[in-house]
Amino acid sequence: MNHMGLRERKKQRTRRALASAALRLFAERGYEETTIADIAAAADVSPRTFFSYFPSKEDVVFAEVDERLAEVRESLGQRSPDETPLESIRRIVLEIIEAIATAAGEYGAVQVQLIFERPSLQARALKRMNDTEQEVVDRLTELCPEIDEIDAVVISGATVGGMKSVITHCRAHGYDPAATRKAVDRALAIVERGLGSVPALTRPVSS
Amino acid sequence: MNHMGLRERKKQRTRRALASAALRLFAERGYEETTIADIAAAADVSPRTFFSYFPSKEDVVFAEVDERLAEVRESLGQRSPDETPLESIRRIVLEIIEAIATAAGEYGAVQVQLIFERPSLQARALKRMNDTEQEVVDRLTELCPEIDEIDAVVISGATVGGMKSVITHCRAHGYDPAATRKAVDRALAIVERGLGSVPALTRPVSS
DNA sequence: CCAATATATACACTTAATGCGACTTTGCAG
């Protein structure tokens, strides 16, 4: 299966070269200040070739995320035999969020910073979340064939939405890994037990 | 308050002219096939002027949504005195979702169709959702000053996320208003009572 | 080595978006 010919390997190398050249230049000079021509030159290909690897300049920022996301999609299929659906959902969403939000590799920090400060990149990141959410709906209906369609959609939307928000908040406020983990656990608890389980919401107003 | 001088009124007229010209042309010829020059010509302004009203071609699609959203943000402040925070959240999120997702006016259907079929527009719509979610967090912490920061973030994220997904699903599958309302009610129930309240999730696997 | 196919490149082109200086309109104070 993994017997990629020379052709495939070369493609992958070029892709990597483009991605890391791009991230490096973005870090050095800034995003707007780096042109496709610069990236292509740094990766030793023609500018035109850039677009046969990435549909746009913005997409190159997500090269690594997209790779990870593709892997996660594969591994999403098989589930541990004795999980309850609730546990499966939790595991699936956590895997996805980790793949999207965890910066890895040499340029992880650069990616995160870029996405936080460029609204258009933020929009594209949200789109990836959204697309992956559909994947969650599919897995969920596959897992519990008798589940109502609307229920599946809502469960996925609320869970992914809650996780997205908490992770983003933690990143934006510089939480350390321990605090982040604690926040994620809290988020899962709220989503699973409902807004009604949060005392501050049901208590009469304090004014 | 609403004593706009001639200048302001003229600006608003031009803005409207640009927006409706754009939407009309998008409907007639398609999005890509319509240039800024076309839009400007149809609105009788110079192409350069377009960009002093909208920062990009994509933003003109959201002209109406943004107006509504601005209104909603205003009215979000005052709350009925005897609401519980839970009820406030529900009301606030419903208002926002309605403002974003309910297509109104002559070109509502066009907007929705464009957003559904253009990934980049979808991304921008999601960004608007996301930005507005931050507003919800602010209102919520204002409403219950003693609430934990993380809790507020999770509650907003999960609620907005759930609503977004259910509304999108309904639109994509052509639900009529009655069915949509029913689905939204169901979504709110799940978010408020928790994933644990969905029988299909806690039942042992059916295989 | 050959033929089929996939990929890289050079070139031309469209158009979104921005900066700038000149010009026009509006608001307002005297």
Added chain:
DNA sequence: CTGCAAAGTCGCATTAAGTGTATATATTGG
């Protein structure tokens, strides 16, 4: 009413993203 400052419009030039196309080059399988 008049003139001045501010705001807005416009034309022009420029940059850079992204696409189509034809040509050249490299890879694969036979």
